[in-house]
Amino acid sequence: MINVEHLTKSFGKNEVLRDISTTVDRGEVVAVIGPSGSGKSTFLRCLNLLETPTSGRIVVDGVDLTDRRTNITQFRQRIGMVFQHFHLFPHMTVMENLIFAPTRVKGMSRDEAHAKGLQLLERVGLKHKADDYPSKLSGGQKQRVAIARSLAMDPDVMLFDEPTSALDPEMVKEVLAVIRDLGSSGMTMLIVTHEMKFAREAADTIYFLDGGKLLERSSPADFFAQPQTERAARFLEQVL
Amino acid sequence: MNVRAFKRFALPIACFLLLACALFAPVPGTAEAAGEKTITMGTSPDYPPYENVDAAGSGDIVGLDVDIAKYIAGKLGYELKFAPSDFDGLIAALQTKRVDFVMSAMSVTEERKQSVDFSDIYYNATNTIVSLKDKSLGTLDELKGKRVGVQLGSTQEKVTDELKDATILRLNKIPDLIQALKANRIDAVIVEDAVAAGYAGANEDLKFSMIPPSGEGEGYAIAFPKGSELREEFNGVLAQMKEDGTLQKMVDQWFGTEASSGDSGGVFHFERLGKYMGYIFRGVYVTLLFTLVSAAFGFVWGSVLSLFKISKIAPLRWFSTVYTSIFRGTPLLLQLALIYYAIPQLFHYNIPALLAAGLAFGLNSAAYLSETIRGGILAVDKGQREAALALGIPYRTMMVSIIMPQAIKNILPALVNECVALVKESSLVSVIGVADLMRRASVVQANTFMAFEPLIVVGAIYYALVLVLTSLARLLERRMRRSD
Numbered sequence: 069m070i071n072v073e074h075l076t077k078s079f080g081k082n083e084v085l086r087d088i089s090t091t092v093d094r095g096e097v098v099a100v101i102g103p104s105g106s107g108k109s110t111f112l113r114c115l116n117l118l119e120t121p122t123s124g125r126i127v128v129d130g131v132d133l134t135d136r137r138t139n140i141t142q143f144r145q146r147i148g149m150v151f152q153h154f155h156l157f158p159h160m161t162v163m164e165n166l167i168f169a170p171t172r173v174k175g176m177s178r179d180e181a182h183a184k185g186l187q188l189l190e191r192v193g194l195k196h197k198a199d200d201y202p203s204k205l206s207g208g209q210k211q212r213v214a215i216a217r218s219l220a221m222d223p224d225v226m227l228f229d230e231p232t233s234a235l236d237p238e239m240v241k242e243v244l245a246v247i248r249d250l251g252s253s254g255m256t257m258l259i260v261t262h263e264m265k266f267a268r269e270a271a272d273t274i275y276f277l278d279g280g281k282l283l284e285r286s287s288p289a290d291f292f293a294q295p296q297t298e299r300a301a302r303f304l305e306q307v308l
Numbered sequence: 309m310n311v312r313a314f315k316r317f318a319l320p321i322a323c324f325l326l327l328a329c330a331l332f333a334p335v336p337g338t339a340e341a342a343g344e345k346t347i348t349m350g351t352s353p354d355y356p357p358y359e360n361v362d363a364a365g366s367g368d369i370v371g372l373d374v375d376i377a378k379y380i381a382g383k384l385g386y387e388l389k390f391a392p393s394d395f396d397g398l399i400a401a402l403q404t405k406r407v408d409f410v411m412s413a414m415s416v417t418e419e420r421k422q423s424v425d426f427s428d429i430y431y432n433a434t435n436t437i438v439s440l441k442d443k444s445l446g447t448l449d450e451l452k453g454k455r456v457g458v459q460l461g462s463t464q465e466k467v468t469d470e471l472k473d474a475t476i477l478r479l480n481k482i483p484d485l486i487q488a489l490k491a492n493r494i495d496a497v498i499v500e501d502a503v504a505a506g507y508a509g510a511n512e513d514l515k516f517s518m519i520p521p522s523g524e525g526e527g528y529a530i531a532f533p534k535g536s537e538l539r540e541e542f543n544g545v546l547a548q549m550k551e552d553g554t555l556q557k558m559v560d561q562w563f564g565t566e567a568s569s570g571d572s573g574g575v576f577h578f579e580r581l582g583k584y585m586g587y588i589f590r591g592v593y594v595t596l597l598f599t600l601v602s603a604a605f606g607f608v609w610g611s612v613l614s615l616f617k618i619s620k621i622a623p624l625r626w627f628s629t630v631y632t633s634i635f636r637g638t639p640l641l642l643q644l645a646l647i648y649y650a651i652p653q654l655f656h657y658n659i660p661a662l663l664a665a666g667l668a669f670g671l672n673s674a675a676y677l678s679e680t681i682r683g684g685i686l687a688v689d690k691g692q693r694e695a696a697l698a699l700g701i702p703y704r705t706m707m708v709s710i711i712m713p714q715a716i717k718n719i720l721p722a723l724v725n726e727c728v729a730l731v732k733e734s735s736l737v738s739v740i741g742v743a744d745l746m747r748r749a750s751v752v753q754a755n756t757f758m759a760f761e762p763l764i765v766v767g768a769i770y771y772a773l774v775l776v777l778t779s780l781a782r783l784l785e786r787r788m789r790r791s792d
Contacts, residue, residue: 118697153691161791172705172709201790203791221699
């Protein structure tokens with residue numbers, strides 16, 4: 069479903085991603101791990117062109133996102149993204165956050181969007197918070213709303229950029245549960261995370277990045293039992 | 309610049325062009341109304357009994373000059389319109405053909421003849437010295453070494469030029485001179501007889517004495533643009549009026565019924581303003597309308613400019629930077645005068661004073677606001693923009709519905725400051741004759757021959773307006789903060 073071909077990205081002289089090529093299948097759950105500064109987040113942000121690749125191609129469902137003729141604004145509606153710091157719209161209530169893009173961008177009716185919003189809030193366990201402002205929510209609740217907001221656009225792919233890194237430890241679980249549930253429902257997902265236990269349990273594939281290179285790409289069982297590279301072995305030693 | 313980037317700005321630019329067209333488009337009916345030919349008279353209606361606003365009554369401009377002009381226009385078959393402005397601006401109004409003629413107790417001088425044509429003289433005034441009763445300065449000789457006030461640009465300046473050793477104070481308005489006299493900042497004021505009689509009548513502590521005419525008198529005449537064909541037509545009617553006594557009858561009528569309510573002691577006489585309060589309060593509407601229009605225009609245009617400033621397209625950035633630099637770097641009063649006088653010449657559109665003022669203030673305010681708004685936009689968390697992009701929200705929707713509301717919340721106190729400043733700066737528009745609060749104060753000053761009281765009243769009104777405005781802003785702020 070997603071084809072990445074020879075992706076590189078430089079900020080000035082600093083080469084952040086070096087020649088990354090990979091394929092993600094429909095329904096596949098990928099956990100992207102690696103030491104900080106390895107380019108994980110940049111890799112993810114290239115997939116919906118929040119960062120413009122320096123070279124290489126990204127093809128999603130046969131559409132080349134790096135082609136200048138592609139209407140990227142429209143295509144982003146099919147790629148949901150969840151950020152480390154949630155980025156809920158603070159001047160809107162939870163429900164308004166959820167229905168803004170569907171009604172204003174997709175032209176969905178308010179009633180329909182509202183009904184769908186309630187459904188999604190129920191799914192993330194926050195139906196009772198629909199009319200609250202984000203400032204009233206805990207970090208975990210905010211992140212669950214942010215996930216619901218992305219899902220409201222009916223995306224084909226979900227990107228998670230360190231979704232639990234800004235959360236207090238006791239809130240990590242509730243968010244991971246939502247993401248796990250989403251994965252088992254067949255959503256195609258890429259998750260940048262430091263939660264090794266979660267990666268091992270929930271992912272179909274582990275990507276290990278270091279120094280801007282995709283060093284390893286294997287099943288969690290293989291990766292955690294026998295990392296192929298010395299760098300990955302050292303990394304696992306430090307985090308496990 | 310790619311097509312997407314262009315599209316982002318196409319709409320704001322189109323909006324601005326539309327707005328510009330709307331502002332400059334000739335308003336039907338102002339230029340040449342069908343049927344009767346109209347002529348416009350420029351006058352400075354703060355000089356009773358020649359011309360002043362009937363503030364206690366109809367609000368029309370009345371006076372000797374007005375009656376003469378109406379009579380002549382009637383005889384010649386014109387419909388008469390008035391364009392009030394400050395006395396200083398009258399010659400400029402003639403030269404830029406904003407008006408067809410000027411009647412404003414304007415005396416014939418060699419200097420003025422360089423710029424305009426004059427009709428025959430229709431009235432001769434006598435210069436007088438006004439002073440406090442206890443000083444009683446009666447002759448030019450007694451003014452030696454004294455402080456003497458005179459109206460800037462008036463023919464009485466010629467009298468003061470010949471005074472030896474005297475310190476001369478030149479002010480724009482006669483009420484200000486009278487106030488200076490009463491405050492003992494000057495010893496005497498030189499004005500013409502009809503004006504002196506008015507002030508002496510209304511202020512018990514003042515007296516006046518005539519200065520014997522020295523050769524040529526103070527002859528008042530009608531001024532026309534150079535080479536105007538109206539001059540001969542007007543002269544014809546004037547000659548007839550002098551012959552059949554119509555002119556003398558008008559003079560007697562206006563100079564005989566001199567309003568003098570008499571001074572009843574005490575310092576202030578607010579009670580005499582009673583019948584003018586309605587007139588003054590109607591100025592609140594003008595001031596508020598003007599503030600609203602220029603604030604709204606300034607905000608919209610300032611927002612567009614701020615988007616230019618953070619745009620990826622270099623020429624847009626350059627444009628807004630140069631724009632801001634020019635409008636912040638030159639005085640607002642100058643911009644106002646340029647817009648008011650230059651637009652008719654450049655675009656052949658006789659821009660109404662209120663519109664010119666709204667435009668000038670809006671353009672100026674936009675320059676300041678664009679910086680404020682830019683700061684507000686940059687202060688919004690970068691993540692907001694990314695979240696919107698990731699949801700596939702187009703640039704304009706994102707700016708209008710997501711970034712701007714947060715930016716405005718941040719800069720609300722600065723926006724309120726700008727609005728408050730606009731309310732008070734709006735008093736500048738009185739120089740081009742917009743009947744705002746400040747101008748109405750001048751009119752009432754002229755009508756009542758009182759210098760101080762009208763100013764205090766409008767000062768209180770301005771203060772009340774600003775108080776109301778800031779309370780409203782506080783309500784708005786509380787509403788916007790409910791999401792915190």
